[in-house]
Amino acid sequence: MQPIRTNHAAAKQDCSFARFGEGRSLELQCGQSIASPVIAYKTYGTLNAEKSNAVLVCHALTGDQYAASSHPVTGKPGWWSLMVGPGRPIDTTRYFVICANVIGSCMGSTGPMSINPETGRAYGIDLPVITVPDMVRAQAMLLDVLGIPDLFCVTGGSMGGMQALQWAASYPERVFSAIPIATAARHTSQNIAFHEVGRQAVMADRDWMGGRYMDNDMRPLKGLAVARMAAHVTYLSDEALHNKFGRHLQDRNAPTYGFDADFQVESYLRHQGSTFVDRFDANSYLYLTRAMDYFDLAADYGGILANAFRDTSARFCIVSFTSDWLFPTEENRLIVHALNAVAADVSFVELETTGGHDSFLLDVPELFVTIDGFLRSAAEMRGI
Amino acid sequence: MVPAGSRVLDVGCGDGALLELLVRDRGVAGRGIELSQEGVNQCVARGLSVVQGDADKDLTYYPDQAFDFVILSQTIQATQRPSAVLEQLLRIGRRAIVSFPNFGHWRARIDIGLRGRMPVTEHLPVSWYDTPNIHFCTIRDFVALCDHLEVTVERKLALNAHGKRLKLGPKAHLANLFGEQAVFLLRR
Numbered sequence: 001m002q003p004i005r006t007n008h009a010a011a012k013q014d015c016s017f018a019r020f021g022e023g024r025s026l027e028l029q030c031g032q033s034i035a036s037p038v039i040a041y042k043t044y045g046t047l048n049a050e051k052s053n054a055v056l057v058c059h060a061l062t063g064d065q066y067a068a069s070s071h072p073v074t075g076k077p078g079w080w081s082l083m084v085g086p087g088r089p090i091d092t093t094r095y096f097v098i099c100a101n102v103i104g105s106c107m108g109s110t111g112p113m114s115i116n117p118e119t120g121r122a123y124g125i126d127l128p129v130i131t132v133p134d135m136v137r138a139q140a141m142l143l144d145v146l147g148i149p150d151l152f153c154v155t156g157g158s159m160g161g162m163q164a165l166q167w168a169a170s171y172p173e174r175v176f177s178a179i180p181i182a183t184a185a186r187h188t189s190q191n192i193a194f195h196e197v198g199r200q201a202v203m204a205d206r207d208w209m210g211g212r213y214m215d216n217d218m219r220p221l222k223g224l225a226v227a228r229m230a231a232h233v234t235y236l237s238d239e240a241l242h243n244k245f246g247r248h249l250q251d252r253n254a255p256t257y258g259f260d261a262d263f264q265v266e267s268y269l270r271h272q273g274s275t276f277v278d279r280f281d282a283n284s285y286l287y288l289t290r291a292m293d294y295f296d297l298a299a300d301y302g303g304i305l306a307n308a309f310r311d312t313s314a315r316f317c318i319v320s321f322t323s324d325w326l327f328p329t330e331e332n333r334l335i336v337h338a339l340n341a342v343a344a345d346v347s348f349v350e351l352e353t354t355g356g357h358d359s360f361l362l363d364v365p366e367l368f369v370t371i372d373g374f375l376r377s378a379a380e381m382r383g384i
Numbered sequence: 385m386v387p388a389g390s391r392v393l394d395v396g397c398g399d400g401a402l403l404e405l406l407v408r409d410r411g412v413a414g415r416g417i418e419l420s421q422e423g424v425n426q427c428v429a430r431g432l433s434v435v436q437g438d439a440d441k442d443l444t445y446y447p448d449q450a451f452d453f454v455i456l457s458q459t460i461q462a463t464q465r466p467s468a469v470l471e472q473l474l475r476i477g478r479r480a481i482v483s484f485p486n487f488g489h490w491r492a493r494i495d496i497g498l499r500g501r502m503p504v505t506e507h508l509p510v511s512w513y514d515t516p517n518i519h520f521c522t523i524r525d526f527v528a529l530c531d532h533l534e535v536t537v538e539r540k541l542a543l544n545a546h547g548k549r550l551k552l553g554p555k556a557h558l559a560n561l562f563g564e565q566a567v568f569l570l571r572r
Contacts, residue, residue: 315433336435340442343391343450347428348435350421369429377431 013108014072015042015065015101018145026103026110026138032128035117039142040108041065041100044084045092047148053384054148055090056139057099058156058163061231061288062280064107067099068092073279082363089372094379095152102163103138104130104287112283113214125211125283132159132295136166140174152382153375155179157360158327159288162295165308165335169297172312177378179371181319182360184331185305185338186296191326194234195289198227202282211283224282225273232272237323237356241265298338305338315345315381317374319360319367322350326357347374385481385539385569386412390452393417393477395439395469396459400427407432415451417442440464443472451477458565460484461517467529474535474572483567486542488522488560506545507564523560530570539569 018039020026025033042065047054057067057080068084070077084090084097101109104127116123143151154167154175161183168178187195202208205223213219233241245265249255252262261267301307316339320332329350339346351366353359360367386392388411394403397416400423406412416434418424427434435442439456440463454477456469461484463469473480485507486492495503502512510517521529523542530537542550542563550563559566 317428318435336437337442337445340435340445341447343447345415345433346435347424347433348437349425349428350436351425352421366425370425373429373431380431 013040014069015040015108017041017108018142020141026134026141028128028134029131030128034103034110034128034130037103037110037138037141038108038114039100039103039110039138041098041142042067042069043099044068044097045095047096047146048384050384051148052150052152052382053095053379054143054146054151055095055097056143056151056154056167057084057090057097058135058139058154058160058167059099059102060156060158060160061292062228062276062285063160064105065099065101066107068097071279074275079361082361083368083371089368089375090153090155091375094384098142098146098148100139100142102135102159102288104135104284104291106281106284109138111281112211112287113281122214124214125286127283127287129290129294130287131291132162132166133170133300135291136163136170139163139167140171143174150174151176152384153177153179153378155181155371156183157181158183158357159292161327162292162297165297166295168312168314168316169301169308172309172314175312175314176382177315177317177374179317179319179374180332180335181367182321182324182327182332182357183335184327185298185308185335187293188331192293194230194326195293197230199286199289201226201230202285205282208282211286213282219277220282221277224277224280224285225270227285228276228280229269229273232269234326235356235358237325237354239323239354240356243354244268305334306341309339309342309344312342312344315374315378316347317371318346318348319370320348320350321353321355321357321359321364323354324357324359386410386453386455388412391415391450393446393451393454395443395454395456395473396462397427397432397434397457398423400430400432400434402455402457403427403432403434404430439469443469443476446476448475449478453477453479453481455481457481457483458485461519461521463519466519466521467533470529470533470535470570474570478571479538480570481567482526482570483565484521484526485517486523486560486563486566487520488524489564490561493561505564523563523566524557526566526568530568535570535572537568538571541567543567 025035026037067080068078101107154164161180164178164180202223205220207218208220248264250264250267298305320329336348392414394416407414417437424436454473492503542559543565545564
């Protein structure tokens with residue numbers, strides 16, 4: 001077996017780091033803590049004198065802090081460069097945009113690949129299991145370091161939307177507006193089931209080595225690639241796949257009656273899997289899918305979702321997509337109902353797309369118009 | 385009718401024109417709920433706080449007395465259960481403002497009474513088979529409903545075709561005959 005260097009660790013990180021030194025630790029929901037955590041982050045734009053124009057962008061499961069700038073490993077444009085940038089709805093000429101790598105991830109923030117100060121080797125799966133509230137707590141620590149008392153807006157899609165909701169619930173006095181997109185207040189059992197399939201694929205790979213693969217310069221590439229393939233299907237829609245691939249064959253005129261990638265869609269998925277493993281850590285995949293599975297905002301508030309928002313005066317804009325069957329409109333509607341129950345200031349739009357759950361990352365003009373309108377109005381209220 | 389600084393919910397707010405007027409010009413804390421996704425999207429793009437929802441089903445999600453005014457503009461005749469909607473309005477708002485086209489207007493009566501056809505007028509412009517209006521009523525019908533629900537009518541106005549107030553004195557049946565639209569200010 002060929003030992004493989006971990007590409008993402010070797011890549012040059014073009015971002016900032018908040019390193020919390022000796023004696024500082026991140027307290028976790030599970031009761032444990034992470035000593036001397038590190039948070040990698042990018043900022044775009046300039047903080048104004050009143051410190052009132054900060055926008056926190058929260059990335060999703062396999063996202064990172066490079067929301068509007070090239071990814072250091074893949075070289076691709078920022079994952080939300082359609083939404084964040086000069087003249088974009090989240091306008092970096094008006095707002096100070098912060099995007100932090102979540103705790104448990106693998107792009108510079110403390111995660112399973114980070115060195116455990118107690119052992120001198122990577123945490124692996126010795127890292128305590130982190131949750132969405134833990135991610136948000138770390139982000140709050142970052143804001144304190146940056147001297148930002150409160151956010152003009154917190155936003156994100158999918159797991160990023162969960163963080164936005166958690167922000168409004170955990171730090172009601174620090175959030176002026178929130179835009180949770182294509183998300184839910186809890187992971188449903190179907191969501192958990194899909195994630196479990198992915199985790200089992202990773203852990204079934206012999207090269208996972210009980211999570212200690214990094215000690216042997218190995219990586220569970222095949223398992224992680226399969227996990228990504230399965231997940232990717234859930235991010236699309238039946239219609240989108242049909243329109244894009246149909247039953248077309250890949251570079252051939254007839255089926256080969258074998259198990260090669262005969263169909264275009266198979267070739268596409270294999271490509272998605274193989275490019276993913278170059279940029280993402282297998283253990284991080286376990287930790288972050290777990291965090292999403294554990295997310296249940298209502299459970300932390302006596303089982304009643306409305307209670308999570310009782311103390312907030314934030315303005316909310318909830319966005320869902322018709323073709324998103326992973327975080328369907330109905331789940332987003334539950335959030336709206338909970339917000340209505342506390343007479344919160346809420347807008348709710350459902351946008352017609354065929355792109356599935358991935359829609360929040362795609363070029364959807366109606367999405368940009370909506371977010372732009374919402375933010376302009378909020379900025380007027382904020383006085384920025 | 386709506387003083388500055390009030391908390392207002394516009395039920396069936398369409399593209400947000402009225403809500404925007406109230407928010408921008410009157411300094412009202414306005415929210416909206418609209419059935420059509422297109423309408424909602426237009427509202428939110430204008431910076432208004434509007435959710436997609438159905439007046440017949442989704443008013444139950446709002447808490448009691450959450451608003452100073454709940455407006456139901458030209459919508460009650462399109463709801464499935466107008467009586468239930470009216471009760472919800474007065475649960476979630478201290479006062480309700482309801483406006484509707486008056487089916488008792490003389491033009492409508494001529495259409496039905498003499499021509500034997502469902503009225504198609506300036507304020508009831510759509511044919512019976514295309515119109516979203518499923519619960520027509522006259523001004524006197526509405527007054528009777530308020531009576532039945534023990535709802536207090538604080539003010540009532542009859543308007544002509546151009547939205548101008550008619551000065552008809554207190555006689556309800558004159559308003560019923562000449563008012564194209566009616567606006568009612570209600571409270572429990």
